Amino acid sequence: IGESYLYSTFGRAQYNFDRKYFLSANLRRDGASQLGTNSKYGTFWGASAGWEISREKFWEGSFLEKAFSSLKLRGSYGKVGNIGGLGNFASLSTFGSGLYGGNGTVAFNQVGNPNLTWETSKKTDIGINFGILNNRITGELTWYKSDIDGLLLFVPAPPSAGLPSSIPT
Numbered sequence: 001i002g003e004s005y006l007y008s009t010f011g012r013a014q015y016n017f018d019r020k021y022f023l024s025a026n027l028r029r030d031g032a033s034q035l036g037t038n039s040k041y042g043t044f045w046g047a048s049a050g051w052e053i054s055r056e057k058f059w060e061g062s063f064l065e066k067a068f069s070s071l072k073l074r075g076s077y078g079k080v081g082n083i084g085g086l087g088n089f090a091s092l093s094t095f096g097s098g099l100y101g102g103n104g105t106v107a108f109n110q111v112g113n114p115n116l117t118w119e120t121s122k123k124t125d126i127g128i129n130f131g132i133l134n135n136r137i138t139g140e141l142t143w144y145k146s147d148i149d150g151l152l153l154f155v156p157a158p159p160s161a162g163l164p165s166s167i168p169t
Contacts, residue, residue: 006083035118071131077122077123089112120149
């Protein structure tokens with residue numbers, strides 16, 4: 001059994017003007033023991049905006065008001081960090097003890113990678129929310145994109161190398 005930690009600080013700010021215009025921003029800083037000394041901490045942020053078009057003056061009495069009881073445009077962009085799947089102290093090579101033929105032994109348990117860094121997803125989300133029939137029926141159309149940088153993988157090691165089964169990269 002081992003130990004690991006995740007240390008986080010975060011903050012969020014939201015603004016709503018006249019229930020029509022919405023802004024939100026967040027910032028997060030995480031630190032994890034599984035990562036190497038130089039990359040233990042990662043800073044991640046996000047921002048979003050929304051516009052409730054159906055609350056605008058031009059909406060009242062327009063043909064759109066007859067078709068839609070609500071209509072909102074929204075969008076967001078952010079960066080998210082991930083260390084899922086990394087074992088305890090994954091950046092370090094470790095050894096363990098055991099017995100072989102009744103004698104004490106030392107065995108290579110884990111191949112460490114001191115260059116491990118945060119896997120980072122950059123996410124974009126743009127959409128429209130709508131309601132019809134006095135919001136008895138609601139719907140949403142969304143375009144979503146996620147790009148991943150620094151993908152965390154476990155590369156299999158060949159048995160002939162004399163290493164444990166995989167190496168984190």
